[in-house]
Amino acid sequence: SNNLNNLKPKREILPFLKPLHMRSPVPQGRRHTLPASEFRSLSPEDAISVFEIEREAFISVSGECPLHLDEVRHFLTLCPELSLGWFEEGRLVAFIIGSLWDQERLTTDALTLHKPHGTTVHIHVLAVHRTFRQQGKGSILMWRYLQYLRCLPYVRRAVLMCEDFLVPFYQKSGFKVLGPSIITVGPLNFTEMFYSVRGHAFMRRNSGC
Numbered sequence: 001s002n003n004l005n006n007l008k009p010k011r012e013i014l015p016f017l018k019p020l021h022m023r024s025p026v027p028q029g030r031r032h033t034l035p036a037s038e039f040r041s042l043s044p045e046d047a048i049s050v051f052e053i054e055r056e057a058f059i060s061v062s063g064e065c066p067l068h069l070d071e072v073r074h075f076l077t078l079c080p081e082l083s084l085g086w087f088e089e090g091r092l093v094a095f096i097i098g099s100l101w102d103q104e105r106l107t108t109d110a111l112t113l114h115k116p117h118g119t120t121v122h123i124h125v126l127a128v129h130r131t132f133r134q135q136g137k138g139s140i141l142m143w144r145y146l147q148y149l150r151c152l153p154y155v156r157r158a159v160l161m162c163e164d165f166l167v168p169f170y171q172k173s174g175f176k177v178l179g180p181s182i183i184t185v186g187p188l189n190f191t192e193m194f195y196s197v198r199g200h201a202f203m204r205r206n207s208g209c
Contacts (some may be wrong), residue, residue, distance in 0.1 A: 007094035016078040019066055021076065022103055026167060030189075034061050035087075035090075036088065036089060036122070037086070037087070037088055037091075038086075038087045038142055039084060039085070039086055039087075039141075040084075040085055040087070041080050041081055041083050041084060041085070042076050042080060042083040042084070042085045042095060042097070042152075043076055043080055044073050044076045044077050044080075044097065046076065046085060046092060046095075047069060047072045047073045047076055048069070048070040048075075049092040050071045050072050050085075050095055050097070050127075051065075051067075051068075051072050053092065053094075053095065053127050053128070053129050053130075053182070054066065054072070054125060054127045056065065056108070056129075056130055057127040057128065057130070058125075058127070059110045062163065062188055063186070064185050064186055064188060066124050066125040066135050067124055067125055068095065071112060072097065072163040074112070075097050075099050075114060075124065076097070078099065078114045079098070079099050079100065079114050079116075081095060081152075082097070082099055082100065082121055083095065083097045083098065084096045084141065084144065084145045084148065086137065086140075086141050088132075092129070092138050093129045093131075093132045093137065094126075094129065094132065094138065094141050095125075095126070095127060095141075096123060096125070096126045096141060096142065096145045097123075097124045097125050098121045098122060098123045098124060098145075098158070098182075098205050099113070099115075099122055099124065100114055100115050100116060100117075100118035100119075100120065100121060100122070101113075101115055101116060101118045101120045101122040102118035102119070102120065103113040103120075103158065105159075105178065105181075105182070105192065106159060106181060106183060106192060107182065107183070108183055110183075111124075111183070118158040119154055119155060119157070120155075120156060120157050120158070120159055121149055121155055121157070121158040121159070121197075122158075122159055122160070123145075123158055123159070124160075126138055126141065126142060128141075128165050138169070139169075139172065139173060141169075142173045143173065144156065146173065146174070146195060148196070149197050150197055150198075156196075156197060156198075157195060157196050157197050157199050158175075158194065158195040158197060159178070159192065159193065159195075160175070160192075160193055161181040161183060161190035161191065161192045161193070162190060162191060162193065163188065163190060163191075164189075164191055167193070171193075173195070175193040175194060175195045176193060176194060177191055177192075177193055178191075178192040178193060178194050179191070179192060180192070206207065
């Protein structure tokens with residue numbers, strides 16, 4: 001026990017050495033406090049960052065936003081686990097927001113409702129910050145999201161509606177065309193697409209859940 005007591009002071013001193021190395025006035029020191037790249041579910045606190053990216057991405061192209069700010073907050077409060085954000089050094093650069101739906105096809109109710117007992121994930125929006133576009137981030141984020149959905153035993157499939165020019169993008173991620181959507185927003189028409197998540201135990205066992 002004497003030997004153990006002799007070791008104690010050294011053990012107590014060691015932790016105090018650490019902060020000295022970290023308290024560097026050099027600007028890049030701060031970088032180490034934030035992960036270079038992080039994927040996590042979003043929360044209502046992320047709503048404004050989400051909406052700013054979404055507004056810039058969609059208003060310029062189609063003049064309409066899939067989700068308004070209050071709707072973003074609504075879904076991030078009700079079902080944050082169906083969202084995924086990509087953060088670079090603490091800054092949101094891309095995101096997906098989804099909710100549960102309980103019918104084969106989307107109706108106008110699907111734009112604002114979350115059906116907790118549904119087995120279909122309705123993907124409302126995928127958007128990438130303008131300075132990070134043309135880097136394949138949208139495809140990577142969608143792949144991560146679909147992998148994540150496989151780990152949720154209650155999810156059978158994912159559906160979305162998009163403008164025609166985006167159909168090839170979603171097809172590359174494995175989505176198939178269901179047909180024209182019955183939903184219109186102003187002058188815009190949409191194609192409805194689906195992805196079979198197939199939440200089988202076999203699939204889940206082999207997807208790192």
